[in-house]
Every structure is written in C-alpha cells, then in structure tokens.
Amino acid sequence: MNRSGKTADTMEGSGLTISASSIKVNEATLDEDTLVFSITSQKLSNGMGVCVCRTYEDFEWLQQSLFAPDEPDLHGVIFPPLPAKLIMSPQSQINNKTLKQLGFLALGDCCRTYCEALELYLQQVALHPILSKNKALETLLTNTESPGKQRAKKGIFNRLSQVMEEKRKESHKDVDDFFQNERDNNSNMTALTKVTTERFLDVVLAEQRLSVASKHLSSSIQLWVNQEDSANAAFSKICLKTSKVFETIKRNFEKTAENNISTLGLGLDLQSRYQEAEKEMLFRRTCKLVELEAANKNTERAKANKKGIMEEVRNVLEKQFDGMSSMARQEVGRFHQSRVALLRTALVSWCEQQLNTATEIAALYSEHLEACQKLPEE
C-alpha cells in the first residue's frame, strides 16, 4: 500500500494492464453541479498514456463492484476506503457541513487534497493482490464510457457496525487471541486517530485564520500609508516595512497550513479511514463467528432428523469462517506494514516541507531586519 509503489506494480496474472504508480487524479472541474475528475495512467506494456474523466458515482460503482458477496474469502479483505462525496457549493466555498464530513479533504486549493485522496484510493486498489484483478478497476481507468451508468449491485459496505442491532455483536468475544487483540487495538486506535485528526484540523484552521488576519493587518497599514500625505517620511517608511513584515507573517501561516494539509493532514485522514476499514472487516468476521456459533448450537440441539441439515449448514459456515479468517490474517499483516510505511512517508515529507518553509521564512525575516536596521536614525 505504499504510495511510491516501487514494489509490485504488476502482479502475477493480475489482469490490470495499468501501472499502479502512474495513476494520477489530476484535477477536478465543476460541470454544473457535478465534479468531474480527470484521471491519467500509463499502460504497463508500452507506457502509453490513458486519460479518462469520471464522476464520484463512477468511484462508488468501483467500490461496490470490488465486493462480491458470493466469494466468502473476500469478506476478509480490508477494502481501501473511498472518501465521502464532496459537495461543492456554487461559489466553491467550503461550508461547515462539508468540513465536518470530510475534514482535511475539504481543504486545499481547487479540491487538490480531495483529488490526492482519490488518487491514493485508486493506487491502493491497484496494488492490492486480489482487488487489482477485478475487472472493474480496469474499466474505470480505461473505458471511454463512464461505467457509473450501470447501476451497481447494492453493496454491504454501508457501515454494518453502525446499525443498532448489529452493534452488540461488536463486543462478542473472539475464539482467537490474535483477532481479539487486533480488535481491541483497532478499537482503541481508531478512536485516538480520529480525535487526533480532528484536533490537527483545528490547528490548521487556526493557522488559516491567522494568515487572513495578518494579511488584513498588512493591507491596513499599507492603505493608510498610501492615503496619508504625511510630511513624516521616516514614519511612513517604517510603516511600510511593518506592512511587509506582516505580509511575510501571513505567508508563513499560509505555507505552514498548506504543508500541514498536504502531508500530515492527508496522512492522518487516510490512517483514520483505513482503521475504520479494518474495523469493518473485523466486524464482518465477528458477525460470521456469531453465525457460526449459533449454527453450532443449533446443530447440538437439533433433533435427529434435522441434525444432518444443521451440520451441513454449520460446515458451510465453518468453511466460510476459516477462509475469511485466513484471508483476514494476511490482510491484517499487510495492513500494519503499509500503514506504518504510509505514516512514515507522511511524517517525513511533512517535516521536510515545514523545515523548508521555516528556513525560507527565517531568511525573509533576516532581510526585513537588515532593511529596518538600515533605516536612518531620526
């Protein structure tokens, strides 16, 4: 699941003719009310470029298509999370509801962050050993026709664990320590990551407000100096310098916020959503476990004539559960590896970018300081 996709661009018999790392969601344009995303990628065989335009519904279609209810093993897969739909108001303003729903993905110029999230999503699907073989991905990336026209089968992605009556199953004790641990950890981490992400968002929003306020101050001063026809030239000079200083301060906050959004913000957001995806998978397995245990009980209680049927049902379920569990085990291992790698990338680029910005700003402050010190003494 690493972004650079250095390994396993192509899977043995994957069926995906596209290089995962070449998938790019370039930009989003507003067509009346609908956001249209332009996706480019390259063919593995000859490096030829492909470009398609897709709407959010197409992505949804892909997500639904990946899940095949009749393949029980597939239930053990941790599905790459698709971001929620981005609703753009006519003035391209971000309203509070969108901010609440999408968090970091709602920020950034021209849906840039959101496009990156979609890009990551596609790359994760393309890198998945099993999911990449699904024809739907190929279709999405290469078909001229928009696939979303085919209404997809209703998936069962919809937050099973949120449904009230299912909720009590969540705490059902596991038969396997590995999974019990994993479930507990996941529960803990999901909550913590979510909170951390939200709080980081608050930090970024405060930085943005500071950027606006600094700009306001800078312009106010400059406006004043331009209007005044003051004989006090020295004072005017100082005010202009001050205005420039606040301009730099504004730039500092602006860039810092941008860096925060595009690296750590995005990274935390992805972590959060991925943890939710793992939670979903674990819950599916738990539900299956509950089913299996119920079947066991029924089998034991069954009267002689029904016993055979019950046993068969139970055996089917057992097979499903085992298949699911072994897939799940693999997926969990893979999940932890890649989420660490993902976070590492986010943290490293975050640090590097902030370091760059900090250095650039320090140089600007130095310049200002020199200029001010050179101002003649009255």
Added chain:
Amino acid sequence: MERKPPPFPDSEEQEAHSEKAEEESGDDDDDDDDDGGEDIFTGNGARTAPLVLNAQDLFSEEGSYPGVQEPSVDNQHASNGLRSDDDEQDLFAEARVELSLDRSSTKGIREVTRSSPSAPDISYKSSTSKMSFEKPEEEESNDKFELNIAVTHPEKVGDGMNAYMVYKVSTQTTLPMFKSRAFSVRRRFSDFLGLFEKLSEKHAQNGYIVPLPPEKSVVGMTKVKVGKEDTSSTEFVEKRRAALERYLHRVVSHQNLLQDPDVREFLEKDELPRAVSTQTLSGAGFLKMINKASDAVNKMTIKMNESDNWFEEKLQEVENEEQQLRKLHAVVDALVNHRKDLCGNTAVFAKSMAMLGNSEDNTALSRALSQLAEVEDKMEQLHQEQASNDFFIFAELLADYVRLLGGVRNCFDQRIKTWQRWQDAQSTLQKKREVEAKLLWANKPDKLQQAKDEITEWEAKVTQYERDFERICATVRKEVLRFEKEKSNDFKVHIIKYLESLLVSQQRLIKYWEAFLPEAKAIS
C-alpha cells in the same frame, strides 16, 4: 523641596560657546535651575535617541509575560524575573534611557519655558526675542548622563476590595540633580495618576505634550483584588506594570518634564501624599476631558486666522492618525486572539498525539509520534511567546500612541485657548478705551483716572497674552516635531525588536524540525 542643583560642570564654557547671540540679557541667570540656557540633555542629538531601550531581549523569560507559568501570587515575582535587590543590573536591562548633556551651542529656539524648582508655580519668562522657528542645530553629545528607570515587583497589599497593587520604581542615574545614584521607592497606581495630574496642570497649558498614563480598569483590578489567580489577572498586572514603565520612560525623555520637581519627587521620595483627585484624571478620564475641550474649541464662533496652514494641517494629520491607530489596534488585537487560539489548539493536539504515540505498537513509529507530540508542545510555547510579543510590542505601542495623540491634540487646543484669551483681552482693552473716550467727552476727571489705570492694566495683559500666544505657537511646533521624531524612532525600535523575536522563534523552530527529521526517517 527647593534644592538648587549643583551647577553643571561646564556651564561657563557652554555660554562661551554659544553661537547664537543671547537675545536676552542676563535674565536667565537669575533663575536657579536655568543652567545658562542649556538643556540637561540632548533630546534629539545626532547620535542619541531620546529613548533607547536596551537591545537585550525585552521578552526573555525573566521579564516576560508569564505565558506558560502557573499563575499564583508568588509567581508574579517570577514573571518579573525574580529580581532580587542584588540583581540591580538585570533590573535595568530593559529600562535604559540615555540622556546626554549638551555642551554645545544653544538651539535656535530659546528654551524660555523652563520649570523652576524654586517656584512652585511656574512663572514663565517673557521673552523679547522673536519667535521664529528654526531647526535645532546638530548637537554634539559629549557627556552622557544616565537615567535608568524600572518598574518591577508588583505586590498586592491589603485584602478584599481595599487591596491595591504596589510597584517598585527603581532608578539608577548619574544625573546630579538626584540625591543618590541608585534608589527605589514603592508606588501605587494612583501615585502615577497623581504625577500625571500635576504635570498636566503645569505644562499642558504651555503647549507641551504630556505623556498619558495607562487607563484605570475596574474589571482588571477587581479580579486582582478578589484574589483571582488566573492567567487573565496575571496578564493584567503585567500589562499594567509594563505600561507604567513605558509611561515613566516617556516622562523622563521629555526635557522639560524631567526637570519638574514633581518628577524628581516621584522617583526619589519615600512617601508620597496619597493622590485623591485621580478619579477623573485617569488616562481615559483625561482623554474624555480633551475631547470635551476639543468640542468646546470647535464651537468657538470666531475662527482663528491662521497665517500659515501648518497648525491646521498638523491637527488634521494628528486626528487622522489617531483614528488609524485605533483601527490598527483593533486588527492587532484580533491577531493576538487568533494566536492564542492557535496556542490552545496546538496544546490539545499535542496531547492527542502523545496518547496516540503511547498506544502505537510499532516501536519506531511510537517513538516518532511521541517526539512529534513534544515538538508540538514546544511549538505551542513558541506561539505563546509570539502572542505576548504581538501584544506587548505592537498592541500596546499602538494603544500608547492613541493616548499620546490625544495629548497632542490637547496641545493644539491649548494654543487656541491662548489665542482666544489674547483676543478677549484685546476686545476688553478696546472697550476700556471706549469708556475712556466717553469719560473724556463727559468730562468726569475722577473716573477718568480709573479708566486710564484700567487701560494700562489691560494693555499690559494684551502684550502678555500676545507673547504667551507666540510662545505657545513655538512650543507646539517644536513639541510636534519632537514627538514625530520620537514616534518614528519608537516605532522603528519596536519593529526591530519584533523582527528579532520573530527570527529567534523561527530559528528555534528550525532546530525542532531538524531534530525531528531523523526520528521520522527512522520509522520502519
């Protein structure tokens, strides 16, 4: 308190060196304190700024706004750097005012309006010189006399609603007019207001710009009295302490005010009589008075015929500037609040990150996340300091100048009042002359003498008031120029200080990032 200050060492030399011919005779020598027409120090010498704040970081941990310290009464001292009396050096680190003795020629403008310690009410010399405005010549600053003032150690005295804060006012000086070289007194806020009241009574009417003290604040003080030991009351006390210090700096930077015995008394005398009539004369009260006076002046039906537009234009400038500064102050205030928000958010985020790091299984990632939490914590501190800098360097600067500009406006109003008095005297004189003429015609010799006496009296007054007016015109011009220079320098000093603090912050930030990078890279 009539003390004749020792003569300045080179007063004879100074007179000999004076380039401009003394337009007055020996009148000036009669006055004790009149040091042969010299100023004690060069206000605007070529190399000296009237107010030089020490380059040492004004907001080092010691003297700064206690952003990250636990608020408690004890730590009010800590917030001022726990300066013990042994530490007199540090005390004045931020309080240096450089004055230099001007041994060179007199300035073009004669300083006739000098306060005299021997006379409790100031009598101003009548000057026969023409009040032409000339630029002060370049002074050579030779001897530098030092005067450092610091306001520290706010202490609460008493309990409940009768409690009040007392501040330590410490002076370190080489000026001979003081009794000793280093001394300190305890003063409360109303003492400062009392000083202002006395100074403005004496000097404002002559066109001097008298610095205004900080405002009274019922809300702020009530919290302190009640003993609420939270950050807002520590903030309030620190804000007030700093403002009082700046106020004193401004007072002593003003040549004429420094020589006022009340100032000396304020700095030196152990016990001051309690200033009671300070109700109306807090900074805000005074401003209200100024505004009322302005309104009254505006309502005067006889408008002055200005021979040159300088005064009108300047007043307009001053009024515009005052408005602008108010606006800017509001914007800076908003900035300060946003920064405080950022502080709070960063702190909360750091905590979350720490918890996340703790729960993380992967060791390297866990360590990195915990490191990250620490970095964020440090950044929060940086933000905190920056917020206090925003506040103390900018917001308070702007607030000070809004008040000062009110004082400047007052000068202009005083000038108009003086003119009005002259005009009134002239019309009274005219009436007296008419009376005399009538009496002459009616031939009533006994009343005539009285009329003649009155005419003489009023002729003298007219002359006096005319001179007063000319004098105040010159003073106001000079004061405004002095003020403008001081303002430029003041702002320049502050923006430099601000930039220096920004740069320091930024460099620390860079270090934090540099330290974090290897931790992030070490994740596997």
